[in-house]
Amino acid sequence: MTQALNLANFANNLNTSGQTSNGGLQNSTIGITAGTGLSGGGTPALGASTSLAIANTGVAAGTYGVSGSTYPIVTLNAQGQVTSASIGTIPTATQELVLIGSANASGSASIDFTSISNTTYSAYRLICNAVVPSYGSANFLLRGQVGSTWIASDYTWQSTSVDANGATGCAAQNGIGAGIDLVSNALGLFGSPGGSFDIMIYQTSGSAYHAVNYQGYYYSQPGISYTVNGGGWLTGGPAINGFRLFMDVGVISSGTFYLYGYKNT
DSSP states (O other), X not given: OOOOBOHHHHHHTBOTTSOBOGGGBSOOBOOEEOOTTEEEEEOOBTTOOOOEEEOOXXXXXXXXXXXXXXXXXXXXXXXXXXXXXXXXXXXXXXXXXXXXXXXXXXXXXXXXXXXOOTTTEEEEEEEEEEEEESSSSBOEEEEEEETTEEOOSOEEEEEEEEETTSOEEEEEEEEEEXXXXXXXXXXXXXXXXXXXXXXXXXXOSSOSOEEEEEEEXXXXXXXXXXXXXXXXXXXXXXXXXXXXEEESSSXXXXXXXXXXXXXXX
């Protein structure tokens, strides 16, 4: 720093050590200006002190967005200071997928899921993994339950399939099925890879039609694999309160089954 001297004052204010006081200087103070985001400063005399501090931004001290359902919303200025802060709420999902039950087949006549709640859930999803029949050529069917009765007739469904060689096929029943057939061609022999299926069931409460969509991949008796896509209606009328999976011939030798519900919130 360059300081102008008043020589007369400088000489008159020398002490025995050859030092001069501030009075011997042309300017005896220094200006300190607080920049953006700072407070304090001033014009202290040389040899004196002043301080600078980070200015308050008006944001309340605290922790923002600390729970699993909230998140922080902050605004920063060009100096990296938080100039505003608030808490946002994460929206609640309108539906939640919930595991209702599971089952393992071992020479089982059927896999039943009963006492489902149509007020708690708006739709259902059935996952069937590695389903193998005991008989060499069996169809894999889905039925609905009304009250305590398993409905055994009047199902409508249609499906298309593509085999490993690219050949396509279709199958259907209109109001005469004993259940919704989840395979266009029969499942393969005991000990084969079997088949796996993903089934969606809608409108189970008080609807005249209870819609079903499904897809799967399976092996048929000749050892040829198929993909299948289909849909249909569980028997119309009262609310459906149960689902049954079974073979039209023999039993289910093995397989793992899961029922999920889309929970109303």
